[in-house]
Amino acid sequence: MNLENTAITTGRHLQKEKIALARKLANEWQIPYVFRGSDSIEEIKERENLSHILVVKENKLALATEEGEFFFHPNLAKMRLNNLERGGEDYLITALNIASGSRVLDCTLGFGSDAIIESYAVGERGKVIALEKNPVIATVIGYGLKHNKAEDDIEKYMRKIEVINADALTFLQKQADNSFDAVYFDPMFRHPLMESENLRPLRTLAETSSITIETIAEAKRVAKNRVVLKENARSLEFERLGFTEFVGGKYSKIKFGVYDASDGKGQTQ
Numbered sequence: 515m516n517l518e519n520t521a522i523t524t525g526r527h528l529q530k531e532k533i534a535l536a537r538k539l540a541n542e543w544q545i546p547y548v549f550r551g552s553d554s555i556e557e558i559k560e561r562e563n564l565s566h567i568l569v570v571k572e573n574k575l576a577l578a579t580e581e582g583e584f585f586f587h588p589n590l591a592k593m594r595l596n597n598l599e600r601g602g603e604d605y606l607i608t609a610l611n612i613a614s615g616s617r618v619l620d621c622t623l624g625f626g627s628d629a630i631i632e633s634y635a636v637g638e639r640g641k642v643i644a645l646e647k648n649p650v651i652a653t654v655i656g657y658g659l660k661h662n663k664a665e666d667d668i669e670k671y672m673r674k675i676e677v678i679n680a681d682a683l684t685f686l687q688k689q690a691d692n693s694f695d696a697v698y699f700d701p702m703f704r705h706p707l708m709e710s711e712n713l714r715p716l717r718t719l720a721e722t723s724s725i726t727i728e729t730i731a732e733a734k735r736v737a738k739n740r741v742v743l744k745e746n747a748r749s750l751e752f753e754r755l756g757f758t759e760f761v762g763g764k765y766s767k768i769k770f771g772v773y774d775a776s777d778g779k780g781q782t783q
Contacts, residue, residue: 517649519565521546523558525572536570543653566650575657577650584651586658588668591630595668598634607635609742609761609770610696615639619694619736621682621729622646626655626675628700633671643676643694645685652679682725686732692775697733699725700744701751730755734775743771 522540524532540547548558548567555567555578569576576585598604606628612618614637620629623646633642646652656677664672678685682699701724725743733741745751747762747769757771 517543517545517566517653519563520568520650521548521558521562521564521566522568522570523548523550523555524570526550526552532570532572539568539570539575539657568650568653574662575654577654584654586626586655586662588627588630588662588664588672590625591627591671592665592668594627594631595634595666595671598631604631605762605766605768605770606631606698606742606744609740609772610635610698611740612636612640612696616695616739617641617693618643619686619689619697619733620644620700621686621698621733622700623652623655623677624700626659626672628698629659629675630668630671632698633674638674641676642674643678645678645680645682647679647681649679652677683729683732686729686736689736691735692738693736695738696740696742697737698742698744699730699733701725724751725755727755730773734773737773737775739774739776741773741775745769745771 522536522543522545524536537547546562548562550558553561555569558564559567567578569578574585576583594604598607610618610632612632612635616636617640618632618636620632620642623629623644626644629642629644633640636642646655659672659675659677662672663669686697730741743752743755743757745768747767752758752760752769752771755771757773759772759774760769761772762769
Protein backbone atom coordinates (compact mmCIF):
# COMPACT_ATOMS: atom_id res chain seq x y z
CA MET A 515 0.00 0.00 0.00
CA ASN A 516 1.62 3.25 -1.12
CA LEU A 517 0.18 5.92 1.19
CA GLU A 518 2.31 8.77 -0.08
CA ASN A 519 2.06 12.10 1.81
CA THR A 520 -0.33 10.50 4.30
CA ALA A 521 -0.09 10.40 8.10
CA ILE A 522 -2.29 9.07 10.89
CA THR A 523 -3.52 10.68 14.09
CA THR A 524 -6.42 10.44 16.56
CA GLY A 525 -9.46 12.47 17.48
CA ARG A 526 -9.03 15.38 19.89
CA HIS A 527 -10.35 13.36 22.83
CA LEU A 528 -7.20 11.52 23.84
CA GLN A 529 -7.53 7.86 24.74
CA LYS A 530 -4.50 5.69 25.31
CA GLU A 531 -5.91 2.79 23.33
CA LYS A 532 -6.64 5.02 20.31
CA ILE A 533 -3.12 6.44 20.37
CA ALA A 534 -1.71 2.93 20.64
CA LEU A 535 -3.82 1.79 17.68
CA ALA A 536 -2.78 4.81 15.58
CA ARG A 537 0.88 4.09 16.33
CA LYS A 538 0.38 0.40 15.47
CA LEU A 539 -1.26 1.22 12.13
CA ALA A 540 1.39 3.82 11.35
CA ASN A 541 4.06 1.15 11.80
CA GLU A 542 2.08 -1.42 9.80
CA TRP A 543 1.41 0.95 6.89
CA GLN A 544 4.80 2.69 7.15
CA ILE A 545 3.38 6.19 7.50
CA PRO A 546 4.04 8.88 10.14
CA TYR A 547 2.04 9.09 13.36
CA VAL A 548 1.24 12.70 14.33
CA PHE A 549 0.22 13.64 17.87
CA ARG A 550 -3.11 15.50 17.57
CA GLY A 551 -3.33 17.63 20.69
CA SER A 552 -5.72 20.52 20.07
CA ASP A 553 -4.67 21.04 16.44
CA SER A 554 -7.17 20.87 13.60
CA ILE A 555 -6.66 18.48 10.71
CA GLU A 556 -5.95 21.41 8.38
CA GLU A 557 -3.32 22.78 10.75
CA ILE A 558 -1.58 19.42 10.86
CA LYS A 559 -1.72 19.02 7.07
CA GLU A 560 -0.22 22.44 6.51
CA ARG A 561 2.47 22.08 9.19
CA GLU A 562 3.53 18.58 8.08
CA ASN A 563 3.00 19.20 4.34
CA LEU A 564 0.56 16.28 4.00
CA SER A 565 -2.07 15.43 1.40
CA HIS A 566 -4.15 13.14 3.62
CA ILE A 567 -4.59 12.41 7.31
CA LEU A 568 -6.21 9.24 8.58
CA VAL A 569 -7.96 9.65 11.93
CA VAL A 570 -8.51 6.85 14.45
CA LYS A 571 -11.88 7.54 16.06
CA GLU A 572 -14.31 5.63 18.20
CA ASN A 573 -15.17 2.43 16.28
CA LYS A 574 -13.87 3.66 12.93
CA LEU A 575 -10.97 4.82 10.81
CA ALA A 576 -11.83 8.04 8.97
CA LEU A 577 -10.27 10.33 6.42
CA ALA A 578 -10.84 14.08 6.62
CA THR A 579 -11.51 15.61 3.19
CA GLU A 580 -12.65 19.04 2.01
CA GLU A 581 -16.04 17.50 1.22
CA GLY A 582 -16.50 15.84 4.59
CA GLU A 583 -15.44 12.75 6.48
CA PHE A 584 -14.86 9.55 4.52
CA PHE A 585 -15.30 6.24 6.37
CA PHE A 586 -16.79 2.78 6.01
CA HIS A 587 -20.38 2.14 7.05
CA PRO A 588 -22.41 -1.00 6.23
CA ASN A 589 -25.90 0.56 6.29
CA LEU A 590 -26.59 0.46 2.53
CA ALA A 591 -25.52 -3.17 2.29
CA LYS A 592 -27.58 -4.04 5.36
CA MET A 593 -30.84 -2.90 3.72
CA ARG A 594 -30.07 -4.95 0.63
CA LEU A 595 -29.18 -8.01 2.71
CA ASN A 596 -32.45 -7.77 4.59
CA ASN A 597 -34.26 -7.81 1.25
CA LEU A 598 -32.30 -10.85 0.03
CA GLU A 599 -32.88 -12.76 3.27
CA ARG A 600 -36.62 -12.18 2.87
CA GLY A 601 -36.44 -13.78 -0.56
CA GLY A 602 -36.23 -10.56 -2.57
CA GLU A 603 -34.16 -10.01 -5.69
CA ASP A 604 -30.97 -7.98 -5.93
CA TYR A 605 -30.26 -7.06 -9.56
CA LEU A 606 -26.51 -7.16 -8.99
CA ILE A 607 -26.63 -10.82 -7.98
CA THR A 608 -28.94 -11.59 -10.90
CA ALA A 609 -26.57 -9.87 -13.32
CA LEU A 610 -23.46 -11.58 -11.95
CA ASN A 611 -25.27 -14.95 -11.87
CA ILE A 612 -23.34 -16.03 -8.77
CA ALA A 613 -24.19 -18.52 -6.06
CA SER A 614 -22.54 -20.47 -3.25
CA GLY A 615 -18.94 -21.27 -4.15
CA SER A 616 -18.55 -18.62 -6.88
CA ARG A 617 -15.38 -16.53 -7.26
CA VAL A 618 -15.99 -12.82 -7.87
CA LEU A 619 -13.58 -10.06 -8.85
CA ASP A 620 -15.06 -6.66 -7.96
CA CYS A 621 -12.88 -4.10 -9.79
CA THR A 622 -14.33 -1.01 -8.08
CA LEU A 623 -14.49 -1.29 -4.28
CA GLY A 624 -15.84 2.19 -3.49
CA PHE A 625 -17.74 2.07 -0.18
CA GLY A 626 -17.73 -1.75 -0.25
CA SER A 627 -21.51 -2.24 -0.29
CA ASP A 628 -21.60 -4.29 -3.50
CA ALA A 629 -18.70 -6.44 -2.29
CA ILE A 630 -20.66 -7.29 0.87
CA ILE A 631 -23.68 -8.36 -1.20
CA GLU A 632 -21.39 -10.47 -3.39
CA SER A 633 -19.84 -12.04 -0.27
CA TYR A 634 -23.31 -12.99 0.97
CA ALA A 635 -24.17 -14.58 -2.38
CA VAL A 636 -21.01 -16.71 -2.69
CA GLY A 637 -21.20 -18.01 0.88
CA GLU A 638 -18.51 -19.73 2.91
CA ARG A 639 -17.13 -21.68 -0.06
CA GLY A 640 -16.89 -18.69 -2.36
CA LYS A 641 -14.42 -15.83 -2.68
CA VAL A 642 -14.70 -12.07 -3.27
CA ILE A 643 -11.64 -10.03 -4.20
CA ALA A 644 -12.26 -6.28 -4.37
CA LEU A 645 -9.81 -3.96 -6.14
CA GLU A 646 -9.32 -0.29 -5.37
CA LYS A 647 -6.80 1.82 -7.25
CA ASN A 648 -6.67 4.65 -4.71
CA PRO A 649 -4.55 3.53 -1.73
CA VAL A 650 -6.36 5.77 0.76
CA ILE A 651 -9.80 4.41 -0.20
CA ALA A 652 -8.42 0.86 -0.09
CA THR A 653 -6.98 1.51 3.37
CA VAL A 654 -10.07 3.12 4.93
CA ILE A 655 -12.66 0.74 3.47
CA GLY A 656 -10.41 -2.30 3.79
CA TYR A 657 -9.84 -1.55 7.47
CA GLY A 658 -13.56 -1.07 8.06
CA LEU A 659 -14.43 -4.38 6.39
CA LYS A 660 -11.92 -6.22 8.55
CA HIS A 661 -12.44 -4.47 11.89
CA ASN A 662 -15.69 -2.50 12.18
CA LYS A 663 -18.48 -4.00 14.23
CA ALA A 664 -21.84 -4.62 12.58
CA GLU A 665 -25.21 -6.04 13.55
CA ASP A 666 -26.65 -9.42 12.59
CA ASP A 667 -24.69 -11.57 10.12
CA ILE A 668 -23.33 -8.74 7.99
CA GLU A 669 -20.00 -8.78 9.84
CA LYS A 670 -19.11 -12.27 8.64
CA TYR A 671 -19.70 -11.24 5.03
CA MET A 672 -17.52 -8.15 5.53
CA ARG A 673 -14.65 -10.19 6.94
CA LYS A 674 -14.49 -12.56 3.96
CA ILE A 675 -13.72 -9.83 1.42
CA GLU A 676 -10.10 -9.50 0.31
CA VAL A 677 -9.24 -5.88 -0.56
CA ILE A 678 -6.31 -5.26 -2.90
CA ASN A 679 -4.89 -1.85 -3.77
CA ALA A 680 -4.43 -2.30 -7.51
CA ASP A 681 -5.34 -0.94 -10.93
CA ALA A 682 -7.98 -3.18 -12.52
CA LEU A 683 -6.26 -3.61 -15.89
CA THR A 684 -2.87 -4.36 -14.34
CA PHE A 685 -4.43 -6.92 -12.00
CA LEU A 686 -6.51 -8.57 -14.74
CA GLN A 687 -3.50 -8.95 -17.02
CA LYS A 688 -1.83 -11.12 -14.37
CA GLN A 689 -4.79 -13.50 -13.95
CA ALA A 690 -5.26 -16.83 -15.71
CA ASP A 691 -8.07 -17.45 -18.20
CA ASN A 692 -11.43 -18.25 -16.54
CA SER A 693 -9.98 -17.70 -13.06
CA PHE A 694 -13.11 -15.92 -11.75
CA ASP A 695 -16.75 -16.77 -12.27
CA ALA A 696 -17.71 -13.10 -12.57
CA VAL A 697 -15.96 -9.74 -12.99
CA TYR A 698 -17.76 -6.55 -11.99
CA PHE A 699 -17.28 -2.82 -12.66
CA ASP A 700 -19.18 0.03 -10.99
CA PRO A 701 -17.92 3.47 -12.08
CA MET A 702 -21.27 5.05 -11.14
CA PHE A 703 -19.87 7.59 -8.69
CA ARG A 704 -18.16 9.46 -11.59
CA HIS A 705 -21.51 10.76 -12.85
CA PRO A 706 -24.00 10.48 -9.96
CA LEU A 707 -27.72 10.58 -10.73
CA MET A 708 -28.29 12.78 -7.70
CA GLU A 709 -26.19 14.72 -5.24
CA SER A 710 -25.33 12.74 -2.11
CA GLU A 711 -23.57 14.01 1.00
CA ASN A 712 -22.21 10.50 1.58
CA LEU A 713 -20.67 10.28 -1.90
CA ARG A 714 -18.93 13.65 -1.91
CA PRO A 715 -15.83 12.59 0.06
CA LEU A 716 -15.44 9.48 -2.12
CA ARG A 717 -15.58 11.45 -5.36
CA THR A 718 -12.72 13.70 -4.21
CA LEU A 719 -10.51 10.60 -4.01
CA ALA A 720 -11.82 8.12 -6.55
CA GLU A 721 -10.47 7.30 -9.98
CA THR A 722 -12.42 9.33 -12.56
CA SER A 723 -11.02 8.03 -15.85
CA SER A 724 -13.27 5.92 -18.07
CA ILE A 725 -12.96 2.14 -18.21
CA THR A 726 -10.95 1.16 -21.29
CA ILE A 727 -11.93 -1.31 -23.97
CA GLU A 728 -8.72 -3.19 -23.17
CA THR A 729 -9.81 -3.59 -19.53
CA ILE A 730 -13.15 -5.08 -20.59
CA ALA A 731 -11.37 -7.41 -23.02
CA GLU A 732 -9.16 -8.68 -20.20
CA ALA A 733 -12.20 -9.10 -17.96
CA LYS A 734 -13.88 -11.25 -20.63
CA ARG A 735 -10.79 -13.45 -20.76
CA VAL A 736 -10.62 -13.81 -16.98
CA ALA A 737 -14.36 -14.34 -16.41
CA LYS A 738 -15.68 -17.88 -16.73
CA ASN A 739 -19.30 -16.77 -16.60
CA ARG A 740 -20.17 -13.06 -16.53
CA VAL A 741 -18.69 -9.58 -16.96
CA VAL A 742 -21.01 -6.91 -15.57
CA LEU A 743 -20.98 -3.11 -15.85
CA LYS A 744 -23.21 -0.90 -13.70
CA GLU A 745 -24.14 2.44 -15.28
CA ASN A 746 -26.82 5.05 -15.77
CA ALA A 747 -29.55 3.38 -17.84
CA ARG A 748 -29.04 5.95 -20.60
CA SER A 749 -25.26 5.88 -20.49
CA LEU A 750 -23.36 5.65 -23.76
CA GLU A 751 -20.69 3.62 -21.96
CA PHE A 752 -22.64 0.41 -22.57
CA GLU A 753 -22.43 0.87 -26.33
CA ARG A 754 -18.80 2.03 -26.26
CA LEU A 755 -17.72 -1.00 -24.24
CA GLY A 756 -19.82 -3.53 -26.14
CA PHE A 757 -22.63 -4.36 -23.67
CA THR A 758 -25.92 -5.11 -25.42
CA GLU A 759 -27.86 -7.16 -22.84
CA PHE A 760 -29.12 -5.74 -19.56
CA VAL A 761 -30.48 -6.53 -16.09
CA GLY A 762 -32.52 -4.08 -14.03
CA GLY A 763 -35.96 -2.78 -13.17
CA LYS A 764 -38.13 -1.58 -16.05
CA TYR A 765 -38.21 1.98 -14.76
CA SER A 766 -34.87 1.99 -12.95
CA LYS A 767 -32.35 4.75 -13.64
CA ILE A 768 -29.62 2.15 -13.17
CA LYS A 769 -28.86 -0.80 -15.44
CA PHE A 770 -26.38 -3.66 -15.34
CA GLY A 771 -24.79 -4.43 -18.70
CA VAL A 772 -24.10 -8.17 -18.98
CA TYR A 773 -21.63 -10.09 -21.11
CA ASP A 774 -22.07 -13.86 -20.91
CA ALA A 775 -18.54 -15.22 -21.16
CA SER A 776 -19.70 -18.82 -20.99
CA ASP A 777 -20.94 -18.79 -24.58
CA GLY A 778 -19.48 -15.54 -25.91
CA LYS A 779 -22.76 -13.66 -26.17
CA GLY A 780 -25.15 -11.86 -23.86
CA GLN A 781 -28.33 -13.37 -22.54
CA THR A 782 -31.31 -11.18 -21.85
CA GLN A 783 -32.60 -11.41 -18.29
